[in-house]
Amino acid sequence: MPDNLIRFLTDHFYIPLYLFTWLISVIRYKRFYDTPLKYLPMLIIYTFFTEVLGYFIKYYNEFVFFSDGRYAWHNVIIYNVYQIVFFLFFFEVYRKVSKNKAIKKQIRYLSILCAIVYLINGITYNPLHNQMTYAHIVGSFMMLYILVLYFREIYLEKISHPTKYNLLFWISSGLMVFYSIFPIISIIYLLDLNIGIQIYFRPLLLTAIALMYILVNIGLIFGKRKAFK
Numbered sequence: 660m661p662d663n664l665i666r667f668l669t670d671h672f673y674i675p676l677y678l679f680t681w682l683i684s685v686i687r688y689k690r691f692y693d694t695p696l697k698y699l700p701m702l703i704i705y706t707f708f709t710e711v712l713g714y715f716i717k718y719y720n721e722f723v724f725f726s727d728g729r730y731a732w733h734n735v736i737i738y739n740v741y742q743i744v745f746f747l748f749f750f751e752v753y754r755k756v757s758k759n760k761a762i763k764k765q766i767r768y769l770s771i772l773c774a775i776v777y778l779i780n781g782i783t784y785n786p787l788h789n790q791m792t793y794a795h796i797v798g799s800f801m802m803l804y805i806l807v808l809y810f811r812e813i814y815l816e817k818i819s820h821p822t823k824y825n826l827l828f829w830i831s832s833g834l835m836v837f838y839s840i841f842p843i844i845s846i847i848y849l850l851d852l853n854i855g856i857q858i859y860f861r862p863l864l865l866t867a868i869a870l871m872y873i874l875v876n877i878g879l880i881f882g883k884r885k886a887f888k
Contacts, residue, residue, distance in 0.1 A: 671714065673868050677707040680872050683879045690884045691826055695755040699830075702748055709741045739786045743777045746798045749834065753805050756827065756888070758816075762808050769801045792845050799842035806835050813888050820886035827887060829878025833871035840867045 681703040688700060716734040747770055754766040773794075780786070780794035809831055813822065822828050844860050 671710070673865060673872070674707065674710050674714070676869065676872050677703060677710060680876055680879070681707060683876055687879045687882070690882055691887060694827075694884075694887050695752040696827065696830070698748070702745065705741070705744070709737055713737055735790050736787050739777075739781070739791045742791070742795055742798065743774070746773055746802060749802065750805060752827070753809050756809070757812060759812060762812070765808075766805055769805065773798050773801055792849055796842045796845045796849075799838045799845070802834060802838045803842075806831055806838070810835075816888070820883065822886070822888075824881060824883040824886035825888050826878040826882030829874050829882065833874035833878075836874065837867045837871040840864065 684700040684703055713734045750766055750770045754763050757763050776797045777794040780791040
């Protein structure tokens with residue numbers, strides 16, 4: 660049993676990392692409870708339970724969505740739903756934070772377009788059994804575009820508090836790290852390149868996840884309400 664636990668924590672270290680991040684977000688909640696990030700703890704615990712459920716569906720026969728044994732291990736639907744929720748949550752956060760009306764309008768249109776892209780991808784490829792990779796890629800580039808707009812806006816804005824105390828800055832930095840890598844990996848996956856290249860995908864993706872949540876935790880620990888932008 661201890662060996663299995665150690666192996667699980669080694670191979671899936673990001674699952675307890677999500678739980679740790681959620682605990683920190685709850686402890687520090689009073690610092691952002693009245694900001695557009697007020698639902699962040701809910702998103703983080705949703706991330707945690709999504710990964711836990713995905714793990715059990717894949718490795719334990721007691722947890723299945725489909726009675727057909729050929730598809731018993733298929734868990735992609737929960738990740739497909741999670742990803743669009745994740746995108747729309749943060750798109751709305753940046754729309755509310757922006758002080759530029761034109762940018763607010765752009766983000767609103769991007770949110771609608773993102774939902775449409777996921778709908779089209781879901782109609783084209785059964786989301787119960789297929790990753791909605793095309794939609795994930797489009798959503799990722801939308802996220803990067805919005806992040807660039809956000810960083811530009813806070814750079815041009817005169818602020819009275821150091822950026823290092825701004826929770827959203829750290830979260831945005833983490834998102835930038837992850838979504839600078841995720842769509843590239845997804846595109847290479849679609850191109851079905853040599854398996855020798857693909858073996859580096861998982862370590863690279865897990866490193867990006869770790870860096871993202873390290874940055875999020877830095878923001879949660881050191882962020883100050885008055886510095887929120």
